[in-house]
Amino acid sequence: MKARKLGLLLSSIVLMLLIAACGNGSDPAAEGAAEDKGSEKQAEQQEYKDELNIALTAQPPTLDTALTVSAVALDTAGNIFEQLYTLNANYEPVPALAESVERSEDGLTYTFALRQGVNFHNGKEMTSEDVVASMNRWLVTSSRAKVLLTNAKFEAVDTYTVKLTVETPTSDVLILIASQAQFPSIMPKEIVDAAPADGIKEYIGTGPYKFQEWKQDQYIHLVRNDDYQQVSDAEPSGFDGRKEAPAKDLYFHFVTDHSTRIAGVKTGQYDVADSIPIESYDELAADNNINLLSFPGGALTAFFNTSEGLLKDVKIRQAILAAFNNEEIMLASFAKPDLYSLAPGYLNTNQVQWSTEAGAEYYNQSNPEKAKQLLQEAGYNGEEITLLTTKDYNEMYTATLVIQEQLRQIGMNVKVENFDFPTFLETKNDRSKWDIFVASTGYQLTPPQLLAVNPDWAGLDNETVKQALIDIRGAATPEAAKQEWEKLQGFLYEFASSTVIGHYNGVVATTKKLEGFELFEAPVVWNAKVAK
């Protein structure tokens, strides 16, 4: 009897599901018909969808921009929050929530006049107390602000004026405040005061979109801020200019699998797909419904252990540098010559202020004979060196394998240690465990922000470097600063503490129907809309 009841139950479930499946089987056809009607209308008047779907590579750890350097977090949060200053397409700091700034004669105080009548998403007006609280928090949470603006302080002058005092006069204060990595979001004072160590929980900014919902491991949903007050009337340029917010809803989906991102943008489920892997480039380039956009993604850099082990000897490092064939490494890592370029500069080659060829004689030498000679002079005797890497970043792993082979060619005994990314990071901090690692990192805006000169990053603790950084920041004119940087970049190559391997482009795929989209340091979607 029980069995019969069970059977009945099972079969009724099956039947229900079947009916559900069949009953709705015709829906896609109906949807198709609806779309056809849409395209008829299109001829008369262009209509746009009121939502935009963006496929990101991962879920951000937080949207608290002052805490994280995670690109997916900053890409999303840039729609919610705004800064005092921001960057235009020429990488120049331009006012956003601030109206103007006045720098004192001695370069120690900056007085910002704030825009009036700007409201937060909770309806409260932005005043100096909010700005002071947000900026002072950023000064102690952002790793760059901590190092480059030590002991700086924001104070309120009156309701719409704030004053920043810095310890030493430098030329890069505004660009630090405007940069995108760990950017200082302006948010209400109450939220800043209540912020726990691992990040704010309420995302209230002044931007063109408001935070609506975060579905764990699925998406972040933002909705248009209908009360948004334009901070600039200029033509959109970089992060500056008008923000029209034509799409009512923004969905940032977390789609880890790249084939899923690609399939999604092909079918129109996603309008923008971030980080397209190189092996899919040709396939998508041949698709008539897809636009492929590329942008200067960053530099692939090899870092040498200058503080411990065999590579403490500068001769050995110079030998390794002589052995590097960068063309070979870049081709293996990025597959298509269109997607990378070779240049010794550590910063974005498009950024005229800092672009320099200094150190070129040590770059891409591809000279095994010289390398062997140097190894012999250093008394190298077959000691094993360790290359640290992670398969989580394909280009880093591939580059490491090519380097291993190139170093074997000059007679070195080379071992590769591969870990998952979190383990890689932790192992990197223990300098007794590695000799070389390769990292692909996005561009920094100024030399002092570079990982290659940061002692925490790969252990480069050198007085010449430290003094050069002070000279760059204290230089009276941009030209003088550039000269100091040229000297430093030349020194980095001569000292062989690291080397740029090459510069790579990031690739983003969008549907052809997308308009008003811009790819700057991040996908800029606040003026983007998709034709129906």
Place this chain on the structure above:
Amino acid sequence: MLAYITKRLLSLIPVLAVVTIAIFLIIHITPGNPAAAILGMEASEEEIQQLNQDLGLDRPILEQYTSWVANVFKGDLGDSIFMKQPVSEAIAEHITPTLSLAILAQVIAILLAIPFGIIAAYKRGSIADYTLMGISLLGMALPSFLLGLFLMLFVGVKLQWLPVAGYEPLSSGLWEHMKYLILPGISLGTIQAALITRMTRSSMLEVLNLNFIKTARSKGLHEMKVLFKHAFRSAFLPILTVIGQTFGTLVTGAVVVEAIFNIPGLGQLILNSIARRDFAVIQGVVLVVTLMYVTINLIIDLLYGAVDPRVRLDRK
């Protein structure tokens, strides 16, 4: 019956103790920590240590374990470091997509497997038998993600009948819910079906040779009645075991298929949490998955008694 259930439940305690201690040790011995995952590649060591301290991850491992166990007994699985929500909440959110997918895949598997298995057994040695067994062998050898990718390309991208990836909860409507699950459901279900088909066939073959089937036939019963009422019912026990086991596998997370189709289920949760070193979530999910696996097995054992009255569980 009650005594049997109690005994089975008590035997759970050592299982869970071993599982939790093992997972706790593995997680904490593995390098990498959640603070680094939150702060990103460029964070300094000092910042990471500060956050570890704030999160209580610098305490001795034994102390962390005992306080975790004590909290579990109070029904508190802790908080996710990365997602900043209680672990129980995170699991509850991620378990519904997995359950929906598992049920759909299981239904597809049963609908395919049982008729095929019976036909193969009944027409033993025929072309139909060989074809079905050949296909099922292929099915067992094919990884579900490969089938999944193929379905995604063909049905999703080429024909555009169904969305390629994503998930909508049941509250958005049955069809909205189902249309995201059909492709992953088929890729999981057909693979499971292969196993169940083979089990059904061999179990049926055994029964079809028994005397009571001959008796039934000689009574002049209709062949369908002989097959389903007499033979299938007796052959069902081993089939049920396989169904139970496959369901256990499905529910505890189809990691790869969930990743391909971007379904925010338990498999995705544990995969992401490992990458994020979100200790509390990993521990919580492992605990819940172990519990579920054991419970499903218990239910299957109890169902034996319901399906076949000859099985008496409490007489040992």
